[in-house]
Amino acid sequence: MNSVLALSLLGLLTAGMLIQSLVMQRRQIRRRLRQSLEAFGRAIELRFPCREGATERIVRLSVATSKRMGLSARHCSDIEMAALLRDIGLCAVPYRQINQVPIDRWDEEQQRRFADHPEVAAAMIELVPSLSRLAPLVRNQAACFDGSSGPQNPCGIDLPIGSRILKVVGDYVESERRMGAHLAADHIRSQSGRAYDPEIVETFLAMLRLQRGGDRARALVA
Amino acid sequence: MRSEARVSFWPVLAAGVAVGALSYVAYPMPIGLPAEAWVLLPLAMVAELLSVPLGRGGIRLSFPLPFLAGIAIVAGPFAALAADLALTAAGFGMICFAQRRVIAPRWLGYNSGIAALSCGAAGIVTTLIALPALQAIAFCAVYALINAVFVSRSSEFPLSKHSVVNTVREAYGPLTVYVALTVAVAVLAAEQQWWWCVPALLPVLALRGCMYLKLRMMEQYYETVSALTMMLQRAHPYTHGHLERVACLAEEVALRLGMQPKHARMVREASVLHDIGKIAIDEVILDKPAKLTDTEMEHVRKHAAFGAAIVAAVEPFHAMVPWIRHHHERPDGQGYPAGLRDIEIPVESKIIAVVDAYDAMAGGKAPSERRPYREPMAPAAALAELERCAGTQFDPTVVKAFRAVVEAAV
Numbered sequence: 001m002n003s004v005l006a007l008s009l010l011g012l013l014t015a016g017m018l019i020q021s022l023v024m025q026r027r028q029i030r031r032r033l034r035q036s037l038e039a040f041g042r043a044i045e046l047r048f049p050c051r052e053g054a055t056e057r058i059v060r061l062s063v064a065t066s067k068r069m070g071l072s073a074r075h076c077s078d079i080e081m082a083a084l085l086r087d088i089g090l091c092a093v094p095y096r097q098i099n100q101v102p103i104d105r106w107d108e109e110q111q112r113r114f115a116d117h118p119e120v121a122a123a124m125i126e127l128v129p130s131l132s133r134l135a136p137l138v139r140n141q142a143a144c145f146d147g148s149s150g151p152q153n154p155c156g157i158d159l160p161i162g163s164r165i166l167k168v169v170g171d172y173v174e175s176e177r178r179m180g181a182h183l184a185a186d187h188i189r190s191q192s193g194r195a196y197d198p199e200i201v202e203t204f205l206a207m208l209r210l211q212r213g214g215d216r217a218r219a220l221v222a
Numbered sequence: 223m224r225s226e227a228r229v230s231f232w233p234v235l236a237a238g239v240a241v242g243a244l245s246y247v248a249y250p251m252p253i254g255l256p257a258e259a260w261v262l263l264p265l266a267m268v269a270e271l272l273s274v275p276l277g278r279g280g281i282r283l284s285f286p287l288p289f290l291a292g293i294a295i296v297a298g299p300f301a302a303l304a305a306d307l308a309l310t311a312a313g314f315g316m317i318c319f320a321q322r323r324v325i326a327p328r329w330l331g332y333n334s335g336i337a338a339l340s341c342g343a344a345g346i347v348t349t350l351i352a353l354p355a356l357q358a359i360a361f362c363a364v365y366a367l368i369n370a371v372f373v374s375r376s377s378e379f380p381l382s383k384h385s386v387v388n389t390v391r392e393a394y395g396p397l398t399v400y401v402a403l404t405v406a407v408a409v410l411a412a413e414q415q416w417w418w419c420v421p422a423l424l425p426v427l428a429l430r431g432c433m434y435l436k437l438r439m440m441e442q443y444y445e446t447v448s449a450l451t452m453m454l455q456r457a458h459p460y461t462h463g464h465l466e467r468v469a470c471l472a473e474e475v476a477l478r479l480g481m482q483p484k485h486a487r488m489v490r491e492a493s494v495l496h497d498i499g500k501i502a503i504d505e506v507i508l509d510k511p512a513k514l515t516d517t518e519m520e521h522v523r524k525h526a527a528f529g530a531a532i533v534a535a536v537e538p539f540h541a542m543v544p545w546i547r548h549h550h551e552r553p554d555g556q557g558y559p560a561g562l563r564d565i566e567i568p569v570e571s572k573i574i575a576v577v578d579a580y581d582a583m584a585g586g587k588a589p590s591e592r593r594p595y596r597e598p599m600a601p602a603a604a605l606a607e608l609e610r611c612a613g614t615q616f617d618p619t620v621v622k623a624f625r626a627v628v629e630a631a632v
Contacts, residue, residue: 002354003418006409010422013399013406017428025435032439032537036446039535043453046502046528091457095504124452128445130438 033130037084044087048098051087054173059083062169065200068207071161079162082137086166089121089138118142137162141170144195157197164197168204171195181208234372235331238338245299245342249349258416259297262289262407263305265419269426270309271316274434281373283433284313285426288404290341291361292411292419295354299345306341310334340368358408362401396436399429443538447491450498450532458505467585469494471577474627475620479569492542493574496549499529523558526550545570549578554614564617572617576624579616580604601628 041055062083066076090098097110106114122139125131140153140163147155168188176184185205192201266289273284286309294302314330344364348357403425410418451465472493476486500508503525507518514522530547533539548571551557553564584604599607605625612618 002409003413003415006406007418009402009406010418010425013403014425014428017399017425017432021428021432021435025432025439029435029439029442032442035536036442036449039446039532040449040453042535043450043498043501043532046499046531047457088453091453091501094506095457096506099504120456124449124456127452128449130442130445131449 033081034084037081040088041084044090047095048090050098051090054177055084055087058086058166058169058173061173061204062165064207065165065169065204066162069161069165069200069203075162078134078137079165081131082134082141082162083166083169085121085125085131085134085138086118086141086170087121088124089117089119092120093117115142136160137166139163141166143167145197146194148194159197161200164200165204168196168200172204231328231332231335234335234339236335238335238342241342241346242300242303242338245303245346249298249300249346255301256296258411258414258419259293259301259305261416261419262292262296262411263308265289265423266293266305266309267312268423269430270313272427272430273313273316274430274437276437282313282317285400285430287362287365287400288358288407288422288426289419290365291344291348291358291404292407294341294345294348294361295357295408296411296414299342299349302345303338303342306337307334310337336369336372339372340365343368354408354412355405357412358405359401361408362404366397396429396433399425403429446536446539447494451494454498454501457501458503458508464581464585465494468496468574468577468581471581471624471627472573474631475573475577475623476570478623478627479573479620488541489545489570489573491539492545492570493577495533495539495542496529496546496574496578497525498532498546499525499527501532502528523550527559542570544568545574547571549574551575552615553617556614567617569617569620572620573624576608576616576620580608580624580628583607601632 045052045055059080063076063080066079071079093113097106097113101110118139118141122135125135125138137160140159143149143153143155143159143163144167145156145159145164147153153159172184172188175187178184179187185208188196188201189205192198266286269286269289270284273282275281276283286306290302290306290309293305310330310333313333314325317329318324344361347360347364351357351360403422407419407422410416410422469490473486473490476489477483481489503522507514507522510518526547526549530543533546534543545568547559548557548562548567551560551562551567551571552575553567553572555561555563557567583599584601585598605628608616608621608624612621
C-alpha cells in the first residue's frame with residue numbers, strides 16, 4: 001500500500017517538474033533574454049532619436065529573410081538577437097556627433113569612431129557569457145562581401161551568414177529612411193556581389209516584393 | 223552541496239572523523255550489504271555527478287539525498303556515510319576532469335569532513351525513528367542544515383550574510399519537492415521494492431533541470447544589470463567605484479530600514495541602474511565644470527525618465543521603474559521629473575537619492591575618480607551637509623538610517 005502511494009508520488013513529481021522546467025521556464029528565459037536585449041536597443045534609441053524604430057524594423061526584416069533562406073531555428077534566433085544588439089556599440093560614439101553633425105560633414109576622426117562601433121559592441125558582448133557566441137555576428141555586421149571594407153574582417157562566405165544578412169537589411173533600412181523604399185531596393189541591387197552577398201540580396205528583395213516586409217504603408221511604394 | 227574550503231579546515235575534518243568513528247562503533251555495517259544498498263549507490267552516484275554550479279563562488283548543487291537516505295534506512299548510518307564519502311571522491315574526480323587539472327586536495331578533505339559530519343549525524347537521527355517516511359524527512363532536515371551551515375560559512379554566497387531561514391523561504395518549492403522525493407525513495411527502499419527506486423532518477427533529473435534553468439535565469443538577470451552598466455560607462459566614463467559604493471551603501475540602508483533581504487537586494491540593483499538614463503544624455507553637458515544653462519539643465523533632467531523607460535523593458539526590473547524615475551524628487555516638491563511631495567515618493571528612491579548624494583560629495587578619493595570641478599569632502603562634513611538638507615532635499619528618516627550605517631562601518 002505504502003509503495004503504491006510512494007510510486008504515485010514519484011510519478012506526479014516527475015510530471016510536474018518536467019512541465020515546469022522544460023516548458024515554462026525555458027519559455028520564460030527566452031522572453032526575458034529578448035526583453036533585456038530590447039532594453040539595450042531602447043537605450044541607444046533614446047540616445048540617438050534619429051534611429052528610433054530602426055532596430056525593430058531591422059529585427060523583423062532580418063528574421064523574415066533568414067527564415068526565407070531556410071536557416072535553422074537556432075540560426076534564426078541568433079540572428080534576431082544579433083539584430084537587437086547590433087547598435088549597442090553606438091553608446092561609445094559622442095552624443096553631439098550623431099545628433100548635431102550631419103553624416104556628410106564628419107571629419108576623419110568622427111568617421112573612424114563611427115566605423116569602430118561594431119568592434120566596441122562585440123567587445124562588450126564578449127564579456128557577457130550567455131551572449132558571447134553572438135560577438136562574431138555583431139563584429140562583422142558592416143563588413144563588405146568582397147572584402148573592400150578592410151582586412152580586419154573576413155570576406156565572402158567566410159563571413160558569418162548572420163552578419164551578411166544584417167549588412168543587407170541594415171543598409172536597406174537606413175537608405176529606405178533617407179530615400180524611400182524604391183530607391184533603397186535599387187541601391188541594394190546595384191551593390192549586390194560587391195558589398196552584399198548576391199544570394200541574400202535576391203532572397204531579401206523577393207521577400208520584400210512578396211511580403212512587403214510586414215510594413216505595408218512604407219513598402220507600397222515599391 | 224560541495225564548496226571550496228576557506229575556513230576551519232582542521233576542525234571540520236576532525237569532527238567528520240569523530241562522527242564517522244562514532245557511527246562505525248555504534249552502528250556497524252551489516253556484513254553482506256542488502257541488495258537495495260547496491261542499487262541505491264550507483265543511483266546516488268549519478269545524482270551526484272549531475273551537479274549544477276551555483277553562481278561563481280565554486281559551490282555546486284547536487285541531488286543525491288533521496289538515495290543516501292534510502293541507504294541509511296536499509297543499511298544503517300555508517301553505510302550511508304561511506305557512500306557519501308565515495309560520492310565526494312567521485313565529485314572531486316569529476317571537477318578535476320572538467321578543469322583538466324588536479325584541484326587542491328584541501329577541497330577533498332574539507333568536503334569529506336562535511337559529508338561525514340552531515341551524513342553521519344543524519345543517519346544517526348534516522349535510527350531513533352521508526353516510520354520510513356518520518357526517517358526520510360528527518361534525514362533531509364539534519365543533512366541539509368549541517369551542510370548549509372558549513373557551506374555558507376565557507377564562501378561569499380549570500381546565504382552567509384543572512385540566515386538559513388531566508389534560503390528556505392526563497393526556495394521552498396524545490397525543497398518541498400526534494401523532500402517528497404526522498405520520502406518516496408525511502409518508503410520504496412524500506413519495503414524492499416528496490417527496482418522501483420531506479421525510475422526515481424527521473425524526477426531527480428527533472429529537479430536538476432529545473433534548478434539549472436532557475437540559476438540561469440538569475441545569471442541572466444545579473445548579466446543584464448552589468449551589461450547596461452557597461453553601456454553607461456562607455457557613453458559617459460563614469461567611475462566604476464561610484465556605482466559599487468552606492469550599491470553597497472543602499473543595500474545596507476534598506477536593511478537597516480527593516481526591508482526584507484530580497485527587497486534590499488533589489489534596491490541594490492536599482493541603485494546600480496539609477497543613472498542608466500544618462501546613456502541618452504550629452505556627455506559634454508554632464509562633464510561641464512561650469513554652471514548649466516536652463517536648456518542644458520532641462521536636458522540633463524530627462525535622465526530620470528529615460529532611465530525608467532529603459533528599465534521598463536525588462537520584466538524582472540518592473541518594480542524598480544518608479545524608484546528610478548523618482549530618484550531626483552525632493553520631499554519639498556522641488557524635485558523632478560514630477561515634482562512629487564514627501565509621502566508620494568517611494569522610499570527606495572529616497573534611499574538612492576541620499577546614498578548617491580553622499581558618494582558624490584565624499585567618494586572618489588582616488589586621483590582617477592576626482593571630479594574636475596571640486597575636491598572630495600570629509601565623510602563627517604558630507605553627513606552634516608545631508609542632515610542640513612534633511613526635510614527639504616532628503617528624507618529625515620532615511621538620512622538617520624544612513625548615518626547609522628556609515629557610523630557602523632567606521
